[in-house]
Amino acid sequence: MTALHPADTPRTTSGSADLLQRRYSVLGPNTPMFYVDDPLQIVSASGVQITGSDGRTYLDAYNNVAHVGHCHPRVIEAVTRALSTVNVHSRYLTDTPIAYAEALLALFPESLDRMFFTNSGSEANDLALRLARFHTGNSGILISDHSYHGNTQALMAVTTGLTMSEPIGKHVRTFTAPDLRGSTISLDEAFAQLDAAIADLEQSGHGLSAVLFDPLFSTEGLPDLPEEYIAGLCARVRAAGGIVICDEVQSGFGRTADHMWGFQATHFDPDLVVLGKPMGNGFPLGAVIAPAGIVEPFSAANTYFNTFATTPAAAAAGHAVLDVMESEGLMQRAQQASVLFEKGFRELVDGDERLTGVRGTGMFLGMQFVDAATGAPDGATAKTIVDAMRTNGVLIGRIGRNDEVLKIRPPLAFGVEDVPVALDAFDKSLRSVRR
Numbered sequence: 138m139t140a141l142h143p144a145d146t147p148r149t150t151s152g153s154a155d156l157l158q159r160r161y162s163v164l165g166p167n168t169p170m171f172y173v174d175d176p177l178q179i180v181s182a183s184g185v186q187i188t189g190s191d192g193r194t195y196l197d198a199y200n201n202v203a204h205v206g207h208c209h210p211r212v213i214e215a216v217t218r219a220l221s222t223v224n225v226h227s228r229y230l231t232d233t234p235i236a237y238a239e240a241l242l243a244l245f246p247e248s249l250d251r252m253f254f255t256n257s258g259s260e261a262n263d264l265a266l267r268l269a270r271f272h273t274g275n276s277g278i279l280i281s282d283h284s285y286h287g288n289t290q291a292l293m294a295v296t297t298g299l300t301m302s303e304p305i306g307k308h309v310r311t312f313t314a315p316d317l318r319g320s321t322i323s324l325d326e327a328f329a330q331l332d333a334a335i336a337d338l339e340q341s342g343h344g345l346s347a348v349l350f351d352p353l354f355s356t357e358g359l360p361d362l363p364e365e366y367i368a369g370l371c372a373r374v375r376a377a378g379g380i381v382i383c384d385e386v387q388s389g390f391g392r393t394a395d396h397m398w399g400f401q402a403t404h405f406d407p408d409l410v411v412l413g414k415p416m417g418n419g420f421p422l423g424a425v426i427a428p429a430g431i432v433e434p435f436s437a438a439n440t441y442f443n444t445f446a447t448t449p450a451a452a453a454a455g456h457a458v459l460d461v462m463e464s465e466g467l468m469q470r471a472q473q474a475s476v477l478f479e480k481g482f483r484e485l486v487d488g489d490e491r492l493t494g495v496r497g498t499g500m501f502l503g504m505q506f507v508d509a510a511t512g513a514p515d516g517a518t519a520k521t522i523v524d525a526m527r528t529n530g531v532l533i534g535r536i537g538r539n540d541e542v543l544k545i546r547p548p549l550a551f552g553v554e555d556v557p558v559a560l561d562a563f564d565k566s567l568r569s570v571r572r
């Protein structure tokens with residue numbers, strides 16, 4: 138993500154240009170912003186549509202936070218009801234958070250029977266690392282070499298996918314997710330790298346507390362993992378006395394269409410699960426899901442509470458998301474839409490030597506741009522396509538080591554009727570960029 142400097146001249150309408158200057162004045166010029174060259178001022182949103190101050194309506198193929206659709210009336214109604222009835226903090230007994238926790242835990246394997254509410258994915262990952270350290274008595278952490286899990290001090294020590302002035306922690310070792318399409322390392326190399334990292338943590342006296350990863354490796358650019366990889370990773374971590382933390386902030390709540398959770402789609406059993414982004418449909422909400430065997434001893438030794446995280450309003454938002462997913466059959470819709478979506482993209486990119494095919498699964502797809510002659514990642518063309526998609530009325534983003542992978546991760550409410558609109562925009566955008 139590049140930030141725009143005030144000296145640059147964005148192609149905004151005059152109202153947006155003023156707003157941008159005001160943003161610089163209060164937030165500074167380097168806060169990350171999408172579409173920095175031609176800022177998009179958003180004035181309203183509904184379902185999978187976003188309306189800009191330019192008067193245009195865009196199809197949202199990016200935002201997983203508005204999971205059941207922007208401004209969903211049932212979420213608004215549930216939160217409004219809670220706010221107008223009682224919204225006290227988490228140290229009072231109220232029924233809404235308990236009913237929500239029961240409904241949410243029912244969606245996990247039986248062994249994951251406890252949860253902590255948080256206000257964000259960062260807070261949840263921070264707490265998960267703390268739980269791991271307490272449970273194992275070790276401090277070492279394994280993290281992928283191009284990842285992001287949040288913005289707290291503890292998470293800065295494991296941030297490898299964003300620019301940070303701080304180096305990674307002395308208790309942290311990195312690993313590379315192998316990619317069957319050849320852009321990283323082989324499976325054997327990947328396992329050898331893990332073995333070496335774990336041995337190094339043991340020799341340095343840290344030991345291994347946990348591996349933390351996103352089951353789809355989203356920030357890494359949705360690599361096409363060899364089937365045995367995640368099982369091998371988890372087995373190595375457990376043999377060394379560590380636990381497995383699954384970050385479902387991007388992959389959770391039906392994102393993969395066939396499964397509620399990314400760990401189900403990628404076939405492993407995590408010890409802790411971290412939730413965030415889509416959980417409250419825009420109301421800040423996160424969680425750590427854990428077994429009683431980890432939670433009870435931790436809670437006996439540590440008073441953990443979180444003022445806002447378990448309010449009735451937050452729980453009402455979360456519960457409404459689950460209800461809407463169920464009553465509107467959003468996972469079934471996503472299954473239908475994702476089949477057409479993936480097929481359509483495949484048809485458009487097949488034979489195009491600038492692309493390495495379609496990555497990802499369900500309603501999280503990615504397409505990697507490479508230099509046709511050298512095979513080198515081509516972030517510049519990916520950026521041109523993201524901008525062209527916006528011109529053609531569809532919002533998407535970019536991920537990957539060089540921001541060279543298109544990130545297509547719409548609200549789950551995105552249906553079969555939206556697929557041709559997005560595909561048509563992609564077709565036009567691809568054609569508009571010369572080979």
Ligand SMILES: Cc1ncc(COP(=O)(O)O)c(C=O)c1O
Binds near residue numbers: 413
């Ligand atoms: C995989 C993953 N984990 C955690 C986070 C942090 O979540 P939050 O911004 O809610 O703190 C993010 C945010 O982008 C993320 O993508």
